[in-house]
Amino acid sequence: MSYVEIRELTKKFDTTTVFENINLDVDEGKICVLVGPSGCGKTTLLRAVAGLTHPDSGVIRLDQRDVTKVEAKNRGVGMVFQHYALFPNMTVEQNLAFGLEQKKLPRPEIRKKVDGVIELMGLGPRAKARPAALSGGQKQRVALARALVLEPKLLLLDEPLSALDAQIRKRLRDELKRLQHDVGFTAIFVTHDQEEALMLGDQVAIMQAGRFVQIGAPAEIYNRPANLAVANFVGDFNIFDPATVERLFGVAAQTSSWAVRPEAIDISPADRKASANGGAVETEVTVMAVQILGAMVRHYTRAQDVMIKVDLLNKPDQRLFQIGEKARISIARNAIAEMNE
Numbered sequence: 001m002s003y004v005e006i007r008e009l010t011k012k013f014d015t016t017t018v019f020e021n022i023n024l025d026v027d028e029g030k031i032c033v034l035v036g037p038s039g040c041g042k043t044t045l046l047r048a049v050a051g052l053t054h055p056d057s058g059v060i061r062l063d064q065r066d067v068t069k070v071e072a073k074n075r076g077v078g079m080v081f082q083h084y085a086l087f088p089n090m091t092v093e094q095n096l097a098f099g100l101e102q103k104k105l106p107r108p109e110i111r112k113k114v115d116g117v118i119e120l121m122g123l124g125p126r127a128k129a130r131p132a133a134l135s136g137g138q139k140q141r142v143a144l145a146r147a148l149v150l151e152p153k154l155l156l157l158d159e160p161l162s163a164l165d166a167q168i169r170k171r172l173r174d175e176l177k178r179l180q181h182d183v184g185f186t187a188i189f190v191t192h193d194q195e196e197a198l199m200l201g202d203q204v205a206i207m208q209a210g211r212f213v214q215i216g217a218p219a220e221i222y223n224r225p226a227n228l229a230v231a232n233f234v235g236d237f238n239i240f241d242p243a244t245v246e247r248l249f250g251v252a253a254q255t256s257s258w259a260v261r262p263e264a265i266d267i268s269p270a271d272r273k274a275s276a277n278g279g280a281v282e283t284e285v286t287v288m289a290v291q292i293l294g295a296m297v298r299h300y301t302r303a304q305d306v307m308i309k310v311d312l313l314n315k316p317d318q319r320l321f322q323i324g325e326k327a328r329i330s331i332a333r334n335a336i337a338e339m340n341e
Ligand SMILES: Nc1ncnc2c1ncn2[C@@H]1O[C@H](COP(=O)(O)OP(=O)(O)O)[C@@H](O)[C@H]1O
Pocket: 013, 018, 036, 037, 038, 039, 040, 041, 042, 043, 044, 045
């Protein structure tokens, strides 16, 4: 039995169905990252899990307890949003103590918990500050601390880093991963950012128009996208439709398209003998452009009328190809993800 179980959950607003009969499992101490285009139902799903909106049917179980009809405040679920909604007239400490005071915990216990989370989040120097005096990153750290101090059974984070600039965003992301390791919380985290999803998620769930099109470990999502939408989300594949597969590689009778990572393609000089790599497919290409991307060197190559991206690691001894040079590319069978849509 999973720690979080969402079963056959359906939510409609009047005549629009946001999602219908969806299922999701999250294990204890893991982060499930939810990604999908705007309007596909991510926030509504989080709100249903938090108890802020009522599903039309289905069941939500948390730690083996059916919470579908339990009031939000009794679910033990914490939420962090993109806009941190701290109390402006309270200091950081007071913001952190607020929820514990509502729960009528004894003073010394509140003090201890607040001090603990301040320490954990490195907020010591800002403990007496008010939100207006904090940077965006600090505010979001306080918002996270405010949720964590209540020791929720489940933490829901709705694009919590989206409003921050790239550098702070990366830092908080790393911090969140460390926190999860130290504290061991269970979370559902919504993001638009593929790097964030792959780095933070123990599991990544791709949502599209109110259904999950793929749920899997980051490596699985990255290497084996189930369809074009997933491939587009995890970016930068070469996509070959069945007719192109036949034309370029001579492999007929395909019904699915192929997705192949640029770094998974081998490239060698055209005069080199065909590789003995059993089962690999090969074709001749012409190098059209070469770009240094950083750790990778991207080669834009052309096979007949098809552009194929090939990446080589940017090592000092790497032989790069010249524009106009003829080359041969080879794709191992296990580097090919077959997609059905
Ligand atoms: N309170 C509401 N009343 C009516 N429609 C809503 C309400 N909240 C969300 N929706 C609709 O539900 C769909 C999913 O919205 P949302 O869950 O916010 O998507 P996401 O978070 O993935 O961007 C959208 O079509 C949105 O317009």
